[in-house]
Amino acid sequence: MTLLAAASIATGVMMLVAAVAALVVKKLISAIIIVGFVSLSASILFLLMDAPDVAITEASIGAAISTVIFLWGKGKIGGEE
Amino acid sequence: MIRTIVGLIIVLALSVVVISSVPDYSLPSGLQGVGQDYTERGVNDTGSVNLVTAVVVAYRGLDTLGEVVVLFSASTAVVLVLTLVPMGANPTPSSSIVAFTSGVLPGSIVLFGIYIITHGHLSPGGGFPGGAVVASAFLLVMLGSNKIPGKSKLLASIESLAGVTFGLLGFWGMMMFGQFLNNMVLPAGSPGKLFSAGIIPLISLVIGAKVASELSGVFSSYRKAGGDE
Known part of the structure; x- marks a missing residue:
């Protein structure tokens, strides 16, 4: 596995974990910040x-x-x- | 809690179904059809080094015009709905970190956005991403201030002027060559230069101005409707 593929998979797993965390976290403001983090990870993945x-x-956006x-x-x- | 677990099980079952229904999917080797055609002829046809911009602005420029219309109607609807909401009180003052950053950073963010817009045919980016970056600088300014933005005729005029200019640039190609948004009304120039690629840089500028002013208008009407955060 190349370094690029490993980094992509790591980013994807991070996104999945954060997306689930946004659903289960108690405070609404934390959920919003985590959703922003998912978007930022998606942008890294696109890069x-x-x-x-x-x-x-x-x-x-x-x-x-x-x-x-x-x-x-x-x-x-x-x-x- | 039970709802969460049931939802998780449903999602897992659905993903198993989806994944098992595409067992022998394989990426095609190399480009085919219209993609291959664009990559082979794109630079010669349009003079744009960035092929993504060449496709978005030149080959499929009509779709971009449609996209701009969608954004226009969406922002009009948001502004219309939010003017029905009573004006909120002045927002609570932001923390000193945000206030300081919003005084320092927006200038360079706007500069970066303008760079992305004007170099859309040379480096990654173009009208839409650049306009969004410029708009995010205005967003930062609004975050740092604890005042409600006033009425602005300037934003609406820039937005309308940009939209009309996009249409006129399209009709220019129709008058000269009988084809809407024909890229050859201006010389293609030598690829890689700032002043090259026909009307692509002009259209990028127009789209950038339109997206930036539209998004800024949406932010200011959200702010007026009273965000206390």
Whole structure:
């Protein structure tokens, strides 16, 4: 197995673990941050797979913008889960 | 807890079904059909070194126009719905780390975004990613300030002007060669130079301006509707 394949698989496993963690974690704000982390890992995965164009879009839209919009939405509805 | 376990079991069962239904899937060796055609003729046809941009802007430029229209209608709907929500109070002040970072970083983020937009035909990126990066700089500014953004006619005018310019660039090709968004209305130049690749850089600029202004408009209306975080 090449180094690239190993890194891709490690990133993918990390994403899966984080995605499950986002479902089971108690606090809503932690879930939002973990979802942002999943997006960031997806962007790294795109970069490893030679798709820098997609990686830039995923990092800015998925990791930055949607995380902040979720945070603002949580601020609007208030309260915990 | 029981709901979580049941959901997990359902997902596992579904993934077993999906994985077992594709046992003999193998990647095709090399490119075929239209992909091969694009990679062979792309640089000569469009003069764009970045083939992804060549496909997105030149070959499938009409689809990109459709994508821009989708984004436009989505952001219009968001702004329309959020103006019905009563204005929130001033957000709580952000922490000193965020406040300091939002004073330092946005300039370089905007510069990076403009680089991505203008070099879309040379290096990875293009109008859409670059516009999103520029918009994320404005997002950082809004995160750091504890004031509600005011009304801005400028954003709406940039957005409309960019959309109209995209259409006009398309009709330019129609007038000259009878083909919408024909790339050859400007000389292709020598591949690898900043001023090359026909109208691809112009369309990247237009898309970048449109995406950045649209996303910024969405953020400011979210902020107005009262985020306390």
